[in-house]
Amino acid sequence: MTRMFYYLGLIVEYFKNYMKTRLTYRADFWVEVISDLLFQATNFIFILVVFMHTDSLGGWSQNEVIFVYGFFMVPYAVFSCFVNMWNFSERYIVKGEMDRVLTRPAHHLFQIFLENIDPPALIGGVVGIVIMVISGGQLGLPFEWWTIPALIILTLCAVAIYTGIYTALTSLSFYSDAPTGILPLMFNIQNYGRYPVTIYNRTIQILLTWVIPFAFVGIYPAALFLQREEMTSMALLTPVMGAIFLGIGLLAWNMGVKRYKGAGS
Amino acid sequence: MSKRLSFTPSSPRPPRPEGRNSRHSGKRLLLGAYLDFIRIRFLTMLAYRINYYTGILIYTLNIGVNYFTWKAIYGEGDSLGGFTAVQMTTYVAVSWMARAFYFNNLDREISTDIRDGSIAIQFIRPYNYVFAKMMQGLGEGMFRFLLFMIPGMAIAMLLFPVQLPTAPSAWAGFLVMLVFSFLINSQINVITGLSAFFIENNEGVMRMKRVIVDLFSGLIVPISLFPGWLSKVLEVLPFQAITYLPGSVFTGRVQGVGIWNVLGIQVFWFAALIIPMILLYRAARQRLFVQGG
Numbered sequence: 274m275t276r277m278f279y280y281l282g283l284i285v286e287y288f289k290n291y292m293k294t295r296l297t298y299r300a301d302f303w304v305e306v307i308s309d310l311l312f313q314a315t316n317f318i319f320i321l322v323v324f325m326h327t328d329s330l331g332g333w334s335q336n337e338v339i340f341v342y343g344f345f346m347v348p349y350a351v352f353s354c355f356v357n358m359w360n361f362s363e364r365y366i367v368k369g370e371m372d373r374v375l376t377r378p379a380h381h382l383f384q385i386f387l388e389n390i391d392p393p394a395l396i397g398g399v400v401g402i403v404i405m406v407i408s409g410g411q412l413g414l415p416f417e418w419w420t421i422p423a424l425i426i427l428t429l430c431a432v433a434i435y436t437g438i439y440t441a442l443t444s445l446s447f448y449s450d451a452p453t454g455i456l457p458l459m460f461n462i463q464n465y466g467r468y469p470v471t472i473y474n475r476t477i478q479i480l481l482t483w484v485i486p487f488a489f490v491g492i493y494p495a496a497l498f499l500q501r502e503e504m505t506s507m508a509l510l511t512p513v514m515g516a517i518f519l520g521i522g523l524l525a526w527n528m529g530v531k532r533y534k535g536a537g538s
Numbered sequence: 539m540s541k542r543l544s545f546t547p548s549s550p551r552p553p554r555p556e557g558r559n560s561r562h563s564g565k566r567l568l569l570g571a572y573l574d575f576i577r578i579r580f581l582t583m584l585a586y587r588i589n590y591y592t593g594i595l596i597y598t599l600n601i602g603v604n605y606f607t608w609k610a611i612y613g614e615g616d617s618l619g620g621f622t623a624v625q626m627t628t629y630v631a632v633s634w635m636a637r638a639f640y641f642n643n644l645d646r647e648i649s650t651d652i653r654d655g656s657i658a659i660q661f662i663r664p665y666n667y668v669f670a671k672m673m674q675g676l677g678e679g680m681f682r683f684l685l686f687m688i689p690g691m692a693i694a695m696l697l698f699p700v701q702l703p704t705a706p707s708a709w710a711g712f713l714v715m716l717v718f719s720f721l722i723n724s725q726i727n728v729i730t731g732l733s734a735f736f737i738e739n740n741e742g743v744m745r746m747k748r749v750i751v752d753l754f755s756g757l758i759v760p761i762s763l764f765p766g767w768l769s770k771v772l773e774v775l776p777f778q779a780i781t782y783l784p785g786s787v788f789t790g791r792v793q794g795v796g797i798w799n800v801l802g803i804q805v806f807w808f809a810a811l812i813i814p815m816i817l818l819y820r821a822a823r824q825r826l827f828v829q830g831g
Contacts, residue, residue: 304743308745308746311746312746312749319758323607323611325763330611458596472607
């Protein structure tokens with residue numbers, strides 16, 4: 274219990290620290306918020322353009338695809354607020370900051386997450402909820418007692434999947450000091466999780482469902498709210514996948530840290 | 539000071555007629571240095587080539603996903619925005635593989651140099667910083683062309699019904715245009731990177747640039763499929779010169795004299811983008827202050 278308070282206290286402290294650094298660069302905050310929103314807007318343009326030329330994408334209407342997109346934005350926002358490991362290799366391995374992290378009492382992965390928090394990313398999640406409300410309203414989706422609890426649980430599970438995948442990939446940097454170009458490439462692929470996976474062929478479906486399960490951060494859980502019967506069982510599987518992939522990520526990370534010897538100098 | 543200067547004549551100094559010659563060889567030396575930037579970057583990339591095997595897989599996956607998405611969009615119809623289904627497949631494959639070649643992280647490299655202050659050292663070295671970066675980008679591009687784009691293209695052709703043109707003019711045109719894609723994309727990257735001089739934390743700008751280039755260059759959606767007003771706007775922006783124009787030539791949508799026209803647009807943007815690069819670089823040299831230290 275005291276351990277938990279210790280960690281909660283750390284979150285508060287790190288957040289305060291974040292605000293202090295942020296206030297030094299005030300203009301950046303808004304640049305970042307605007308760039309995040311523009312990023313979402315461009316994805317949105319893609320959906321709009323596609324539906325200018327067709328009525329349904331693999332049996333899904335425009336509003337349904339937009340709803341899925343709205344859902345997709347929520348876990349993604351939470352994930353990008355708390356997990357930013359894009360320059361882990363350069364900052365922590367090559368420049369040796371990992372040594373500093375390891376000498377401190379709190380868990381190393383926890384420290385790295387908190388050192389890189391990015392609260393402006395959460396604004397994207399708010400936009401996602403607004404999109405869900407609007408498109409859900411147009412689709413006439415029912416609002417049940419379980420809607421909000423399910424939304425929270427599925428969001429957390431999707432965040433766990435993201436975290437697991439990216440932590441596992443990041444821990445590769447413990448094995449090779451070369452900058453791995455995998456993360457930005459993965460970043461492209463995660464976007465495919467928000468389109469109906471059934472339009473892809475078997476190989477890609479399996480890949481997006483079981484190997485790099487980005488379908489579980491978008492289309493599957495969103496299908497639960499859209500009352501898409503064919504995907505309901507997949508939606509209910511999201512927590513399981515979240516647990517498995519977070520487990521893999523943590524395992525890979527801990528094994529990597531054990532191997533870590535410092536970069537010298 | 540004057541005392542020290544008085545020593546210089548005694549140091550071995552070439553007589554005048556050779557002075558011109560040495561300036562000449564200095565120029566050649568500088569050229570050699572730039573070529574070395576290309577060579578060294580190529581070799582560095584070669585050392586880390588394992589990354590690119592995964593890269594090829596992931597690009598193939600990108601092509602696959604886009605291919606099936608477009609297939610679902612086409613459904614029964616056979617033409618969209620002037621693209622037949624086969625042309626679209628080819629366009630998607632060629633665009634992604636062109637990206638495998640022209641993509642680089644010059645923007646990130648430059649802003650890292652600016653943020654950690656190492657750019658100060660590079661500014662006092664006897665070469666042009668921006669030009670040296672472009673050369674490094676070229677070395678990376680050559681590596682990507684040989685070990686990423688070509689094998690990737692071969693795999694994509696095996697997996698998807700890609701139809702490559704038979705006309706030699708299309709091939710020649712495409713290869714020349716690809717070089718300009720690379721140049722224009724690198725110029726945009728350099729401009730984005732140098733912006734770190736003016737907005738200290740340009741992370742957001744870089745992210746925005748990446749998305750804008752991918753979407754507005756026609757990589758994700760060919761420009762002719764955008765709503766009329768948007769494609770009108772995009773036609774006067776440089777981004778289409780990166781993906782859409784070369785892709786149009788290679789899928790055979792633009793032929794004959796049209797190839798010269800689109801090539802002209804690329805040359806125009808290449809020349810036009812040099813101006814902001816020079817202006818930014820000049821302003822940046824005036825402005826340099828190193829954060830932290």
